[in-house]
Amino acid sequence: MDRRTFVKATGVAGIAGLAGCSGGPSGGSEESTETATEESGGDGETETTAAETTASGPAANIGMVYATGGLGDGSFNDQAQQGAIEAEEDLGISFNEAQPEQVSEFSTFQQQFAQSTDPVYDLICAIGFLQADAVTETAESYPDQDLMIVDSVVDAPNVASYTFKEHEGSYLAGLMASMLTTRDYSAGAGSTAGDSTNVGFVGGVESDLIRKFQAGFEAGVSEGDGDVDVLTNYVGGFNDVAGGREAATAMFNSGADIVYHAAGNTGTGVFQAAQEQGGFAIGVDRDQSITKPSYSDVILGSMVKRVDTAVYNAIESVVNDNFPGGSAVSLGLEAEGVALVYGDELGSEIPQDVQDEVASARDSIIAGDISVPSSVQ
Amino acid sequence: MSAADRARAVLTRLVEASAIERILISTAALVLSILIGTAIVLVAGRMTTCAATDAVYYLGTGFCYDPVVVFDRLFLGALGEPFSGNWSPDGQFAVTLRETTLLVFTGLSVAVAFRAGIFNIGTQGQMVVGAMATAVAVLWASSFVSGALGTVLLIPFGVLVGAVFGGLYGTLPGLLKAYADANEVITTIMLNFIATGVTLYLVSGPFKDPGSAANQTVPLPEFARFPSLLFGSRQDFSLVAFAIGILAIGGLYYVIEHTAFGYDVRTSGIQPEAAEYGGVDAAKTVVASLTLSGALGGVAGAMYVMMILGTFQTGLPSYGFDGITVSILAGNNPLGVGVAALLFGILKSGTTVVQFATDVPPQLVGVLRGLIILFVAMPEFFRLLGRRLSPSGPERNPVATDGGRREGETDE
Structure with a gap:
């Protein structure tokens, strides 16, 4: 096969493959079906619809900064994300996520959330005890920003700490x-x-x-x-x-x-x-x-260990305007923060x-x- | 012309490329990697699902990820929005320079060993040892001084401690190679694990900060950390550290190109037998260059502790391994290390911006980052390879003696 045929064949196969991919926009979301029908216009229109959605407004904007293991760990971070997803469904909040790869990135991401003006983040959730130092710093530099941390206690008036027994x-x-x-x-x-x-x-x-x-x-x-x-x-x-x-x-x-x-x-x-x-x-x-x-x-x-409960509670308190800044909650058996569940089988x-x-x-x-x-x- | 001949001709051409040609080749590689990255982002955007409002449309097809936004964020975001009109000294650019500073040191560390013909994979371990030593020593010393005087005294002290301990840790594989003929690739890799393990033991036991749940030393007082001049205070960046990095680049360039020691290093790297015949003490050169290499790695560790984290914590990022790529990218030239470290720093800090601004998963950004580095580094890599395989230029053609064979003949 000479080079030209090869290039042509790859090109055709590639385009066919791309078109055949099952994904793409409007594949998953339920609420966007009406917007999808009037969508085909182009970039300008996309932007107006997007603006409308934000105008109707989520109840709160939440920034999630996960622990270094990242999402997909099947335990800690996924559990935290679960709490945010539940809050999104129940309370109508919207959340943005950051998955730091190393310890020095914790403060970078926390500050990016704290600095952001579009949207303004009502709460930053810091998952994992390694973020404690970064949260202390961020809380000090941005006294008006509410933060929450899981698994560690940070003593600052704008930080709610959640630990588990x-x-x-x-x-x-x-x-x-x-x-x-x-x-x-x-x-x-x-x-x-x-x-x-x-x-x-x-x-x-x-x-x-x-x-x-x-x-x-x-x-x-x-x-x-x-x-x-x-x-x-x-x-x-x-x-x-x-x-x-x-x-x-x-x-x-x-x-x-x-x-x-x-x-x-x-x-x-x-x-x-x-x-x-x-x-x-x-x-x-x-x-x-x-x-x-x-x-x-x-x-x-x-x-x-119900990290999702901690995240959900913190988000709920922000939505209800009674954020427990400066408090340190230790979730034990009583509040269902920890529990022994028997195996499925x-x-x-x-x-x-x-x-x-x-x-x-x-x-x-x-x-x-x-x-x-x-x-x- | 057979395929092998053609490959050899290409390699020879690469070896002979002039500086301008090399820059052009690298730029072309960068552009090409961005084009391929664009295709990957588009394909990945088709393989995931998203709301129609979040999608972008090219040629009537919707894609979930917008490659233009991704690459715009990756580069411009890392530079702190230079064209948006609200460039701020506290912005992302400080993070970029912070990463660059550390990569300069680890890159130089690998480069200096490379020039002596030694493949030092142990920069990571030397950095870990330097960082640990700095954290402990500076914490101890900080009880004797305080205030501005403390900063002036402790910063050089900390950097020196990092250099000494990192250097000693580099001497170890140097001695093993020079006097026991142990392969430095193996020993340096193994010493990385030892450094990580021993520091984990020390920092979870004798030197642990009792006030923290993490395995870390007691945080250094503010005056024992690099002062942030002009900008970057929120990003843990210090111009002082950056300036030391620039000085190190210049200093190492001078040492390698213009001193007797540098001459020994370079000749040992190019042709060890000839160097020894010419009077270079091979064993001493090996030990010295690995010590210098380790010292530079140790300084990177000291910078990490005194500039970024303010404490030694287990699980240091892999600046040491990134240093290998930086060095190859720079063709092992100290001046090139500066540029390569900047490119690397942009990519590292840009990754966080992309993650923040888009829904693109960090793993995909990692792929793009790897692609760019691979493409930019490959021409240089093949150049190095080509220089070994195909001696070029008329003066280097083998001279046929009795029994010698002319080029192209094989006896197998």
Whole structure:
């Protein structure tokens, strides 16, 4: 084939391919169908319709600055985005997103939102504790800008801080694990042997935040049965599937039946190990038996952290003009900020007495009868 | 003419290209990469869905992403809207220069090793070590001084500490190469991991800031950071650091082109055996150039700590690896490093502007960025390759001796 034929063929194929692509404008949106019909005019018209939409106006403009993992992590950032999407549907706000690639970009994006005049952003949501320093700076430079931060506390009159009592949810996970590992129990693809009394905890990177998960889990385990040991391993990364798998396999081999992880995507390796070794795992952040359906036969439950609730609440307060600037909210079991949800597939097979025990422990924590340590003893 | 011959002819032509021709080639490559990027943005715009009001229309077809806006934001946005009339010193341009400053140092670091014929992939690790050392040392020293005097004393001190520790960390693979014949590519890569791991241990244990949830050192006081003169205070940019970068470019250019040490470095890079025959101490040159390279990487780390973050935090951005590309882009010429770092800085800071202004996902912007760099770097890369493969010019043609073969003959 000589060059000219080749070029011609590629050209034709390319154009045909482009036209055949299923996407393009007006493919997805429902509300834009009427505007789409009068659309064909051209650029000028596009702009007027766009202007009309903004004139009718969203209830608030929200800027989202995600943590460095970016969207699509299946847990933390996606959960935060979920809150913004819910607010968009319920409250009619509109939001713009930024996904920083590195720590120094946090302040860049926060300032871009704060400086923007078209539109003016009513609230900037900073997701993740690494943004704390940048939020402190931005809040100082732009005293009229409302900000919210998840997972850290920033003391400034225009910042609302939302943290979670991860140790409380982890306590329930520990309690469940401890009660199941001491009996002969099998469900889905896993089983526990009553005579082995080990459970495991796999953490991502060792930090105060992840140690809160560990502390709560250990407290819950020893509450369920004082003889059960917790094997602990920090893999050193939140995106190290192979490392998580190795760590969990070692735990299963040394007698653990159930492994809890607080390690982001590293946890996928924990699920893989559970499936191979016929053990169980407990997920984190979101209901992972749904977000990782191929492992739902080994996921007993997940300790969900409702970042979406925090984002939604903050946005709602801005819409209602009662933004709690300067406040620090710690969302625990009571406000559904954290919760233990049972697995989609295995949930129905968890014995009733375990479920009752977990439910009563939850009530006692809310009532203040049990106080869960937030740091490892 | 066979394909191989044709390829060799093209390479030879590239090697012989004059400076103006090289600039023209690079510009053409830039334009070509933008054209291909445009096509990719258009195709990606067809593969996603969006509201009709958000779309742009070319030739009667709607596209979700507008390549004109993307490239306009990528370049003009990074320069802080020079044509809009409200160019502000606190704008995005300061971010661009901030990134440029760091890339100048990492680029020079890689370039100086390259000139000595050493492929230093360890700039990242040397930067991490320099950054950590600076953060700890300056924090310790900042308790003795304060105010303007503190700034005057601590800035040079911090840069020096960064240079010394980064330099020592560069000496290590240098010694291994010179005296143990260890391949520097392997050792420098491995030392990167060691640097990351050891600093993570130090910063999550002995030197951890108890007041922060992140793995970081106690933040430096304001006076121990680079002062922001004239502009960029909100963007963590300092003209002082930028000026040091310019000085470093000039200084390194002088050292390489006009000193005895530079002569040793250059000759070792071109033809190590000949250099040694001519009296160059090869081992010493290897160690010295890797130390200098590491020192420049360490200074980049010091800048990152004292200008941008104000503390050492794990997970430093990959300026060190970007430095390799910057250096190749610049043909390993210190003066070229300045220009290449600026291009890189524009692309890096422009990416954030594109993300903010459009719905284009950051991954797609990353693809465009990579395309531009690939296209601009490739002619230079092939030039370097060509210089190795096909000696050109009449004076360099091999002289046939008894038993020698003329060009074109093969015996296999």
